[in-house]
Amino acid sequence: MQNFDLFLISLGILLIITASWSIAGYFGAPWLPTPLWKVDKMLKMAELKKGETLIDLGAGDGRIVIWAALRYKANAIGVEIDPLRCLWANFLITILGLRKYARVEYKNIYEIDFLHTADVITLYLLQSTNEKLSEKLSMECKPSARIISRTFSFPKWALQKEDARNKFYVYEKK
Numbered sequence: 664m665q666n667f668d669l670f671l672i673s674l675g676i677l678l679i680i681t682a683s684w685s686i687a688g689y690f691g692a693p694w695l696p697t698p699l700w701k702v703d704k705m706l707k708m709a710e711l712k713k714g715e716t717l718i719d720l721g722a723g724d725g726r727i728v729i730w731a732a733l734r735y736k737a738n739a740i741g742v743e744i745d746p747l748r749c750l751w752a753n754f755l756i757t758i759l760g761l762r763k764y765a766r767v768e769y770k771n772i773y774e775i776d777f778l779h780t781a782d783v784i785t786l787y788l789l790q791s792t793n794e795k796l797s798e799k800l801s802m803e804c805k806p807s808a809r810i811i812s813r814t815f816s817f818p819k820w821a822l823q824k825e826d827a828r829n830k831f832y833v834y835e836k837k
């Protein structure tokens with residue numbers, strides 16, 4: 664293969680990655696993965712239990728969904744707007760043998776209609792996205808749902824628990 668072909672292929676890959684990052688950012692938040700040790704802290708703080716349903720809004724590579732299913736035996740659903748990350752997440756779920764307990768759906772978080780099924784909702788988006796989502800969450804989540812947001816808060820809601828060091832905020836509708 665000629666050097667110029669390689670250059671064009673690399674440029675194409677770079678463009679696809681940049682476009683997918685920007686599009687996701689435009690819709691709600693760019694992709695910034697949460698380190699696994701923080702994922703575990705978040706799920707502990709949300710008191711996720713075996714058999715409960717977790718929904719990760721903006722699932723990225725599916726790490727929260729995978730961890731929730733693998734370590735907590737939860738039914739975990741991710742929602743992701745980037746088709747490539749969604750494919751990758753489902754690929755990981757499949758090779759880890761977790762298809763029965765976990766999946767990532769290629770959907771826009773503003774358009775899903777299954778929030779009422781969640782016992783725990785995790786989010787790591789943006790402040791403006793949380794604010795845009797807050798009405799949907801208030802209207803559609805069940806009263807006992809625990810909502811845990813990384814870094815960004817819901818200023819109009821009463822905070823139940825906070826980990827100021829890691830910037831985790833837990834809310835319950837109750």
Ligand SMILES: C[S@@+](CC[C@H](N)C(=O)[O-])C[C@H]1O[C@@H](n2cnc3c(N)ncnc32)[C@H](O)[C@@H]1O
Pocket residue numbers: 687688690691692693694695696697719720721722723724726727742743744745748770771772773786787788
């Ligand atoms: C900061 S990352 C968090 C990923 C993962 N939850 C984690 O903590 O590792 C935010 C993710 O939300 C996705 N996202 C942004 N806007 C979205 C939307 N409107 N609907 C679904 N996913 C969205 C992005 O593509 C990105 O993967």
